[in-house]
Each structure stands twice: as C-alpha cells, then as structure tokens.
Amino acid sequence: xxASAAVSVRHLTRVEGHGNIVVDxxxxxxxxxxxEIVEAPRFxxxxxxxxxxxxxxxxxxxxxxICSVGHATASIHAVEAALGIMPGPKLRLLRRLNMxxxxxxxxxxHLGFLVAPDAFGAGSVVxxxxxxxxxxxxxxxxxxLANNICMAVSGRHVMPISYHPGWMGHWPEPAELEALRxxxxxxxxxxxxxxxxxxxxxxxSLARPAEHVAVLEAGAYPMMxxxxxxxxxRMTPPAAYASVLQEYVVDHSAAKHVRGPGGDGxxxxxxxxxxxxxxxxxxxxxxxxxxxxxALQRLRLAPDSANPFDNIAAQVxxxxxxxxxxxxxxxxxxxxxxxxxxxxxTRAGGEGIGIVEVPRGTLVHHYEIAxxxxxARANCLIPTAQNLASIEADMRAFVPGLLDRPxxxxxxxxxxxxxxxxxxxxxxxx
Amino acid sequence: MTRPxxxxxSFGSCEGCQLQVLSVEDSLLELFGAIEVVNFRxxxxxxxxxxxxxxxxxxxxxxxxxxxxxxxxxxxxxxxALGACACLGGVNAIRNRRALADVAGExxxxxxxxxxxxLAASPISSVVQVDYEIRGCPIDRAEFLDAxxxxxxxxxxxxxxxxxxxxxxxxxxxxLLERGVPCIGAVARAGCEAICPAYGAPCEACRGFHDxxxxxxxxxxxxxxxxxxxxAAAKLQLFNDYREVRAAWERxxxxxxxx
Numbered sequence: 001x002x003a004s005a006a007v008s009v010r011h012l013t014r015v016e017g018h019g020n021i022v023v024d025x026x027x028x029x030x031x032x033x034x035x036e037i038v039e040a041p042r043f044x045x046x047x048x049x050x051x052x053x054x055x056x057x058x059x060x061x062x063x064x065x066i067c068s069v070g071h072a073t074a075s076i077h078a079v080e081a082a083l084g085i086m087p088g089p090k091l092r093l094l095r096r097l098n099m100x101x102x103x104x105x106x107x108x109x110h111l112g113f114l115v116a117p118d119a120f121g122a123g124s125v126v127x128x129x130x131x132x133x134x135x136x137x138x139x140x141x142x143x144x145l146a147n148n149i150c151m152a153v154s155g156r157h158v159m160p161i162s163y164h165p166g167w168m169g170h171w172p173e174p175a176e177l178e179a180l181r182x183x184x185x186x187x188x189x190x191x192x193x194x195x196x197x198x199x200x201x202x203x204x205s206l207a208r209p210a211e212h213v214a215v216l217e218a219g220a221y222p223m224m225x226x227x228x229x230x231x232x233x234r235m236t237p238p239a240a241y242a243s244v245l246q247e248y249v250v251d252h253s254a255a256k257h258v259r260g261p262g263g264d265g266x267x268x269x270x271x272x273x274x275x276x277x278x279x280x281x282x283x284x285x286x287x288x289x290x291x292x293x294x295a296l297q298r299l300r301l302a303p304d305s306a307n308p309f310d311n312i313a314a315q316v317x318x319x320x321x322x323x324x325x326x327x328x329x330x331x332x333x334x335x336x337x338x339x340x341x342x343x344x345x346t347r348a349g350g351e352g353i354g355i356v357e358v359p360r361g362t363l364v365h366h367y368e369i370a371x372x373x374x375x376a377r378a379n380c381l382i383p384t385a386q387n388l389a390s391i392e393a394d395m396r397a398f399v400p401g402l403l404d405r406p407x408x409x410x411x412x413x414x415x416x417x418x419x420x421x422x423x424x425x426x427x428x429x430x
Numbered sequence: 431m432t433r434p435x436x437x438x439x440s441f442g443s444c445e446g447c448q449l450q451v452l453s454v455e456d457s458l459l460e461l462f463g464a465i466e467v468v469n470f471r472x473x474x475x476x477x478x479x480x481x482x483x484x485x486x487x488x489x490x491x492x493x494x495x496x497x498x499x500x501x502x503x504x505x506x507x508x509x510x511a512l513g514a515c516a517c518l519g520g521v522n523a524i525r526n527r528r529a530l531a532d533v534a535g536e537x538x539x540x541x542x543x544x545x546x547x548x549l550a551a552s553p554i555s556s557v558v559q560v561d562y563e564i565r566g567c568p569i570d571r572a573e574f575l576d577a578x579x580x581x582x583x584x585x586x587x588x589x590x591x592x593x594x595x596x597x598x599x600x601x602x603x604x605x606l607l608e609r610g611v612p613c614i615g616a617v618a619r620a621g622c623e624a625i626c627p628a629y630g631a632p633c634e635a636c637r638g639f640h641d642x643x644x645x646x647x648x649x650x651x652x653x654x655x656x657x658x659x660x661x662a663a664a665k666l667q668l669f670n671d672y673r674e675v676r677a678a679w680e681r682x683x684x685x686x687x688x689x
Contacts, residue, residue, distance in 0.1 A: 011471055013471050013472075013473075013474060013475045013477075014471075014472070014473060014474065014475065015472070016445050016472060017445065018440075018471075036545065037545065038545050039442075040441060040442035040488075040489075040491035040492045040495065040548065041442075041491070041534075041537065041538075041546065041548055042442055042443075042491070042521075042522050042551070043525050043533050043534075043536075043537055043548075045536065045537055046524075046525045046528070046533050046536055046537065047521055047522075047524050047525055052664075055668070058631060058634070059521060059668070062444055062446075062520075062521050062567065063444060064444045064446070065444040065445050065446020065447070065448070065449040065450075065568065066445070066446070066449055068444070068446065109449075109452065113452065113473060114473070117475075123474055123475035123476055124470075124473055124474030124475060124476065125473060125474070126462050126467065126474065129459055129462070136459075137459075140455045140456075140458060140459075141455070143453065143455050144455035144456065147453055147455065154629065155625050155626070155628070155629035156568075156625065157453070158446040158449055158450055158453070158568040159446065159567060159568055161625065161626050161629035161630070161631045162629040162630050162631065164630065164631075168630070169629050169630015169631055170628075170629040170630055249538055249539060249541060251544065251545075252544075252545065253545060254545045254546055256538075426443065426444050426445055427444070
C-alpha cells in the first residue's frame with residue numbers, strides 16, 4: 001500500500017484566466033493529474049473571418065490583455081507576409097521597442113505581483129506591499145515605465161492602437177523619446193534590486209527534460225521572428241510550424257494541447273515542449289545583452305536547465321534584456337527621429353504566417369487573405385497552449401516526491417509549479 | 431470610515447480590464463488602501479463572499495456563467511460592469527450570427543460537450559441588473575479611478591453622453607472620415623479622449639453609442655466620403671453586434687456584406 005492524496009484547486013489564483021488543478025493518488029498510484037482549462041471559448045479564429053485584413057491586428061490584440069502587443073505584432077506580420085509588404089528597418093525597430101515594453105510589463109507583473117507572494121508567504125501583493133514595500137514599489141515603477149514605452153509607440157499597452165499593414169499610425173515625437181530615455185536610465189536601480197531579490201530566492205527543484213522551442217532571428221535575441229529552433233537540434237522554417245507545434249484536442253481543456261515531433265507522440269512524457277523565457281535562454285543565452293548576461297550569472301541560472309521553476313529566474317534575466325533592448329531602440333530612434341514612409345502591398349491576397357516571441361513563448365498567427373482583402377481563414381497558436389502538456393508532465397513528475405507532505409503543502413507546491421509557467425489561460429483558449 | 435469591500439470577477443474576456451486596474455501604478459497602493467479587495471482571482475488568493483461592490487469583466491458565454499453571475503448579483507449591493515465584453519457583448523458577439531455547432535465545429539472539430547460548451551455571447555445586463563457601466567475596450571485607467579472616487583463619495587460615476595467626434599475636435603485630430611477612413615466616432619460614446627483617431631486608427635465604438643446616435647446620417651456621411659453604407663454597418667458590427675445592441679442601427683443601414 002502506498003500513499004493516497006487528492007488535490008482539487010478550483011480556479012487557481014494569481015494566474016490569468018480560469019484553470020483547475022486536479023490530482024488523485026490512490027495507494028501510491030497516480031490516477032489523475034490534470035490542469036483543467038475551463039475558460040470560456042471566444043472563437044477568435046471565427047471572429048477574424050470575413051473581416052478586412054486592415055482590422056486584423058486590432059481584433060487579434062483583443063485575444064489577450066497581458067500580451068496584446070504580441071498578438072498585434074504576430075497578426076501584422078501575418079498580414080504583411082500575405083500581402084507581400086516589406087516593412088523598413090525603422091518600422092521594425094519601433095515595433096521591437098513596443099515588444100520590449102510588453103516583455104518588461106508582463107515579466108514584472110508576474111515576478112512582482114503573481115509569484116513574489118509565494119516566495120514571501122503572502123497571499124497577494126497587498127500584504128507584500130506592507131512586508132516588502134521596496135520590492136513592490138520598485139515593481140510598480142518598472143511596470144509604469146513599461147506602460148509608458150507602449151503608450152509612446154501605440155497609445156496604450158492593453159489593446160495597442162497604431163498597427164497597420166506596412167505603417168504605424170503614430171511615430172513617437174523626439175520629446176516622447178527623450179522622456180523614455182530619461183525614465184529608462186532612472187529605472188536601472190529598480191532592475192538591479194529585482195535581480196538581487198530574486199537571486200536570493202530558492203524555488204523547488206524538478207528536473208524534467210523537454211524540448212525547448214523558440215524562433216531565432218539573425219544576430220539578435222529571439223523576439224521578432226525567424227525559424228523555429230529547438231534544443232533537440234531541429235531548425236524548421238516558419239511555413240512548417242505545424243510540424244513542430246502539433247495541436248490536438250483533449251477532454252479536460254478548452255485550450256488545445258500541443259505536442260512536439262519528438263518522443264512517442266502521445267504528448268504524455270515524450271514529445272512535450274516548453275516555450276517562454278527559459279526556452280529562449282536555453283537556445284540563445286549567447287545572444288543576451290552584456291547586462292542581461294551579468295544578471296544570468298547573479299541568478300546562477302544554468303542555460304540548459306530542465307527545471308520549469310527556473311522560468312522565473314529566466315524572466316528576471318529577460319526583464320534586464322527587455323530594458324537593454326528598449327534603451328538601444330530609443331537611442332537609435334532619437335538619432336534619426338524622422339518617420340519611415342509606408343511599405344506598400346505587392347499583391348491583393350495570399351497566405352501569411354507571423355511568428356514572434358511574446359513573454360510566454362512562441363506565438364503564431366496564420367492567415368489566408370482573399371483577393372477582396374478579407375480574412376478567409378485564421379489560425380492562432382498560443383504559447384500557454386504549447387506548454388500545457390509539459391505542465392501536466394511536470395505535475396506527474398513532481399507529485400511522487402511530495403506525497404509525504406501535508407495536503408496543503410502538496411497543493412501549494414503544485415500551484416507554484418503551474419504559476420512558474422506564467423500561464424495566460426484566456427489567451428490559450430481564445 | 432470603513433472601507434467598502436470590493437470583488438473582481440471575470441467571464442468570457444481577455445482580462446485586460448482587470449490588468450488596467452493593476453496598471454494604475456501611481457495610485458494602486460492608495461486604491462488598495464481606500465477599498466478592501468476581498469476577491470480578485472487574477473491577483474490574490476483570498477476569496478471572500480462578503481463583498482458590497484462587484485466589478486465584473488467579460489461576457490456571459492458558458493452555462494455556468496449564468497448561475498455564477500446570478501449568485502454575484504444576490505451578494506453585491508452594487509454591480510459594476512467593466513469593459514466592452516461586459517457592457518455590450520463586444521467582439522465576442524460577432525460570432526452569434528452563426529450557428530454555434532458550426533462555430534465550435536470549425537475550432538474544435540465538433541466538440542461541444544463539457545468544457546467546450548458555449549451559449550450566445552451576451553452582456554452581463556442580459557442576465558442580471560447592472561448598476562453602473564465603465565465602458566471601453568479596454569477600460570480607461572483614469573475613468574476607473576474616477577468611478578471608484580464617485581462610489582466612495584456615494585455619487586453616480588460620470589459617463590459622457592456625447593460623441594467621440596467632440597473629443598477628437600477638442601484634441602485637434604484631423605477628421606479621419608473626411609479622408610475616407612471608415613470611422614464611426616459620430617455615433618460612438620466619448621470618454622476615451624478620442625485616443626484611437628489620435629494614434630491613426632478609426633473609432634470603432636468600443637464604448638457603444640452616445641445618447642442620440644443618428645445611424646442614417648452616419649451612412650450618408652460614409653457615402654459622401656466615397657464608402658458604401660454597408661461599410662458603416664460592418665464597423666458597427668465589431669463591438670455592437672449583440673442582438674439588442676444592434677437593433678439600434680440595423681434598421682437604418684444595409685446589412686454588412688460579409689454576413
């Protein structure tokens with residue numbers, strides 16, 4: 001006779017969207033280990049159908065409040081690929097600046113508001129603000145900076161406004177860029193303190209190898225596109241994304257699961273993939289900005305880590321990376337603040353794929369645009385959906401080592417594991 | 431003074447309006463000092479049911495959403511709807527024109543049982559009485575704080591009754607419609623400082639309509655700018671297609687050609 005345990009968490013807190021943890025161990029045998037995704041489907045692929053391609057980015061960004069700039073970017077890339085539009089280098093840089101703002105906003109929200117309470121025994125940021133005011137106030141200042149970056153580029157962070165195929169509806173004024181340069185410089189001590197706080201936290205240790213995937217562009221830290229690379233040594237062109245990220249429907253999740261090409265193909269154990277901050281560092285730690293590389297050292301984060309909890313430290317490193325990216329983008333735009341003219345469409349319709357790295361991992365938007373300029377077919381593949389099979393495989397690997405603990409501790413450990421992935425559940429279901 | 435107990439809930443949505451609440455960076459600690467947040471799944475572990483004010487984001491989509499919003503209504507003295515999904519149905523309602531089996535078939539290959547089950551996407555007011563609405567996709571941070579101040583003072587939160595065009599004019603943004611861009615700010619409720627036209631995108635009426643919208647005149651303005659009147663209807667569909675909301679504009683304009 002082995003141990004028995006039953007864990008049931010309805011609507012896991014401090015994550016975006018609605019998910020339940022259901023674990024059942026009977027006489028030492030794990031009979032159930034699910035992350036149920038019970039979020040309402042909104043059917044965005046259907047909402048996009050029939051709409052003019054010009055509207056796509058503004059509709060797609062409504063998939064997710066936290067990663068709306070990421071959705072706008074993947075969407076506009078898909079439309080531009082379909083219509084044969086080649087955006088110029090300054091336009092691409094401006095959009096990269098906005099993505100850096102969103103990475104910083106999303107990572108700091110997760111680190112300071114959603115996971116830090118676990119490290120300091122608080123239930124939320126409210127008691128944490130009393131016990132660790134410097135941490136919370138610093139996180140709020142970094143979040144405000146991130147919001148201000150996005151406001152300068154696209155009017156606001158949640159639901160960015162200015163994305164059009166081939167152009168941006170707003171070009172930041174030199175005064176806006178000067179203000180950003182000043183507040184970016186001012187934020188350096190807060191970032192340093194963030195690294196310091198998180199380098200002193202020890203998270204549980206769980207080594208479960210999975211294939212880490214990210215899109216890598218030439219000569220830059222992964223963010224704005226490129227081929228799909230994986231730690232299994234695979235390199236896949238964007239057009240073949242569906243062979244690396246294979247979607248399938250499971251009974252207990254309104255979000256589809258995704259399996260990689262490796263393993264036994266069942267999605268259980270073998271073939272699981274991870275995307276997100278840790279996956280990007282696994283594949284591109286040599287491309288980190290020198291300041292982010294120092295943060296990696298200070299956090300003692302091994303780039304080849306197979307511990308999903310290390311995604312938290314990876315997000316700290318990427319917060320520094322996003323800040324450094326924003327600094328250099330602002331400098332480059334200030335050096336040459338004249339807006340770039342629009343890039344024109346070279347065909348009326350066609351098929352286009354946009355793949356970018358958003359805070360939680362690889363995001364795909366794939367559209368077919370008809371000759372009348374309307375979207376005929378859309379497919380969106382969300383990072384959290386790609387991680388779901390891995391989260392469950394991690395839970396299965398984690399539970400046996402927890403069974404000698406009280407039920408409350410088992411529950412909290414599993415909650416922390418799921419949170420480490422920073423799941424965005426509304427987005428995963430869309 | 432006792433702090434009012436406030437709860438935040440979300441239904442079918444992106445949770446972006448709750449993120450806007452967390453993004454009032456300069457005032458967040460002050461806000462959490464002025465109200466006692468007793469339930470906010472996205473940000474905290476506590477979930478008490480003794481709230482006086484419930485702020486609800488999202489559309490009613492799943493059968494259990496109906497049960498849950500009714501329960502929230504019985505517990506809350508004041509129910510505030512946050513954002514376009516909760517106030518209007520928002521973009522979620524666009525798919526209501528199509529049969530659900532068809533929509534679910536396209537996305538899930540026909541699965542409609544268990545976690546896949548969905549109803550017509552509907553605003554909160556289609557199920558229970560809503561006391562106040564904070565409009566927009568997303569809600570505006572300053573407007574949310576103003577509404578909190580009003581509720582704390584025991585007064586009614588202010589919502590502008592006039593068109594987005596008024597705020598565009600005050601802001602000095604050149605008229606997009608006159609340049610042939612399909613903008614429906616003339617019928618749309620203001621309060622957003624006309625931010626979309628200022629950042630190069632047409633107004634799509636994410637806050638619904640002002641108190642006296644003239645849809646026939648909007649169609650004529652589109653025609654004068656060289657755009658078919660159907661295009662005005664197609665724009666109105668984006669955030670205002672829930673059946674009771676679209677009744678306002680449907681008779682005045684030809685059906686959008688894509689349905």
